[in-house]
Amino acid sequence: MSQKAVRIQDVARAAGVSTATVSRAFSNPGLLSDATRKAVEDAVRTTGYRVNQAARNLRKQRAGAVLVLVPDLGNPFFSQILAAIRAGFADTDYSVLIADTAEYPDRGRSLVDHFLDARIDGMISLDGALSARDLRLFGRSGVEDRIVFACEWVEGAAFRSVRSDNEGGARLAVRHLHGLGHRRLAHVTGPRGNILTSARRDGVIGECRDLGLPVRDAWIIRGDFSLQAGHAAAERLIAMTERPTAVICASDMVAFGLISGLRGHGLSVPGDISVVGFDDIEMSEFYVPALTTIRQDRTRIGRRAAALLIDQLKLAGNGDDAGSARIETLDVTLSIRDSTASPAGSAMRDRTG
C-alpha cells in the first residue's frame, strides 16, 4: 500500500538482527537483551515500521475483528452501547465491525459466513431474533462461545448475554403510575416474537395483578419499538370507550410517537394521559414534555458485553470454559420527568422513590 511499505525484514537488516528478534521485540520484549531491544526500537523508529496486521492475522489464525450486530442502526438507543463496546475493544488489537440486521436475510448470505471467511473472531449481537438457520449454523460450526448477546437474547440457547432487568423495569413503571393514582394502564409492546416484548409485557401485567389493577386485552397494544408504532397506538387509544389514563411504552421512541399522536388529537400529556417510556435515550430529557422513563445503563451493558467477549476470545477454544457467569442482568432505574402526573380528578401525589 502507498509507496513501498517497510517490512519486518527491513527492520531486521537495519538493526542487524533476525526477523524473529524484531517480532519478539513487539510480542515479548522481555525476552531480548537490553542492547538488542534498544537496537530494534531504534531501527523501528528510523524505518517507520508498522506491523502488517493482515500478515500477522493470517499467521496467528485469527481475523483480528469482531462484529457488532445491531437491529436498527437508526435507533439512537444503540449508539451509546456501541460506543461502550468500542471503548472496551480499544485496548485490544481487534477491529470492530458494525452491521445492521436488516442487511442479512437477503441474498442467502448467512451470519456464520463471516466466521468461516475468517473475517471475524467473535460477535456481539444486540438482536435476539436471529434466524433459526443462523442459530443452527452457529452450533454446527462451533462458534457459539464466541458470540455474546447484549440487551436481547435467545431463549433456551447457551449464549452468553448481558441484559437489563426488563421485567423489573416494567414493574417499576407500573408502581410509579399506581402511586400517582392511575388505575387503568395501557401498554404498547414491542414486536411479536421479540424477547423484550414478552419480558416487559409480563412485568406490566404481573405488577398490575399484584397491585389488583385491571388488565384488559384491549389495553395491550402491539407495537415494534418505533416512532410510527407509537403514533399508530395513539389512534387505538383515542378510539377506546373506556380509555386508560396512563400508558407504558416498550421504548422511548414509541413514547415519542405516542405523545405526538395524542397531541395531534388534542389530548395533552400528562394532563389527559400519562406516558412512561423505556430506555432513557438522550432525547427523553429534551422531549416536550420531558419523558418519564425506565433507564437502562447502556454504557455498562456495552462494556460488560465487550469484556465477556474478550474473555472468551482469550480462551480461544482451549476448552477451558472459565468462570464468568453466562448471563448478567443489570438493574434499571426510574427517571421521573414531566410526562407523568396524577390523573385528572385525583389529588394523589407520587409516592414512588
Place this chain on the structure above:
Amino acid sequence: MSQKAVRIQDVARAAGVSTATVSRAFSNPGLLSDATRKAVEDAVRTTGYRVNQAARNLRKQRAGAVLVLVPDLGNPFFSQILAAIRAGFADTDYSVLIADTAEYPDRGRSLVDHFLDARIDGMISLDGALSARDLRLFGRSGVEDRIVFACEWVEGAAFRSVRSDNEGGARLAVRHLHGLGHRRLAHVTGPRGNILTSARRDGVIGECRDLGLPVRDAWIIRGDFSLQAGHAAAERLIAMTERPTAVICASDMVAFGLISGLRGHGLSVPGDISVVGFDDIEMSEFYVPALTTIRQDRTRIGRRAAALLIDQLKLAGNGDDAGSARIETLDVTLSIRDSTASPAGSAMRDRTG
C-alpha cells in the same frame, strides 16, 4: 478457526485439479473449461469450502476494509448515511469499519495508522475537522485519494467530497420565515471551526441581507449541533430585550433542545417563536410540534460517497485519476411542518413553495 477449516488445497484434491484452478474458479471462471469448472463447483459444495479472506487480502496486498469516521455516533443524523454507505459496499468484498472521532485524539494514535497497518484500504469521513497532524500524515503517505469526505469537508484540501447545499438550505429557511412575515431572525450555529457552521451561517446572513432583514450579532448564537446547545440557546433568547420571532437552528437536535428550553420558560412554539431545524432526521416528524426543517438526502449522500470511494479503490493507485467530479453538491428541500407560523399579530400566510 473452528474445527479444521477447509483449505483451497482440500478442494483441489477433491476435484482432482491444482489450487490455481480452484482459485481461478472464483476469480475468473471464464478461463476454465466447462467440465473443470463443474468439477470444482461440486468439490466446493461437498467440502463446504469458503475462501479465507485474511489470506486472500494478504496476497492481494489489500486490507479488505474501509473505515467510516463519524463525529458522533450518538447523533441519529448519521445513521441513515451509514446505512447507505454500507449498502453501497454490500456488493463488494470490503468490510465496513465504523469509528467515532472522539476515540482519536487520545494515546497518540493517528488515523493514518490504520492505513499503514494494512487495516483499511480507504476511508469515508463524515467529520471535516481532522487534526492538522492527521491531514499532514495523509499527504505524506499518499493515501489522500483513498479518502472521501461526506457532509463535511476540508477547506482548501483536494479530497473528494459529497455534501449538501448548506448555504442554499439556510437561504430556503430564511425565505420561508420571511414569507410567513417574520422580520427578526436568530440563528443557532454549529461549533466554532466547523465548515458547516460557516456555510449555514453565511446562508442565513446572506439571505437576510438580500431580503433587507436586520442582522444583529446577538442574534447569531454559537451552538454545537447538540440538544444541550439548543437548550442553552433558549436561555439566551429569553434574556433578550428585543427578541427575534423566529430561530433557524444548525441542526434538528439543536432545534429540539431549543424548543424544549423555550417551553420550559412558558414560551410556545410556534405561537411565540417559530423554529426551523436542519437535517430532517426521523424524529422531526414526531416531535411536538412537528419540526419544520431543511431536508438533506442522507441516503443519497451515503450512496454517492460509497460510490466515489469504490471508484477510487478500483483505480488502486494506477495513477489514472479518472473522470468523476471531486466535489458533488446535493440539493436540499424544505419540509414544512408545525414549528413555524406567522408571528403573533401578523396575518400573513406562507408564500414559500
Place this chain on the structure above:
DNA sequence: ATGTTGCCTGTAAACGATTACATGGATAAC
C-alpha cells in the same frame, strides 16, 4: 511433417508476519 496459435491447466514463488526448534555462548555445578 512442422510451425503457429490459442486454450487450459499446473508449478512454484510470492504476500509479511510468527514461532517451534536449533544453536552457541556464558555461567554454574560437580
Place this chain on the structure above:
DNA sequence: GTTATCCATGTAATCGTTTACAGGCAACAT
C-alpha cells in the same frame, strides 16, 4: 575439566491464498 543449565538469538517452516510463468495439447495453416 567436563557437563548441565539457561539465556539470547537465528533458521526456516508455516498460515491460505493469488498469479507469473511455463507447458501440453489440439486445431489449423503451410
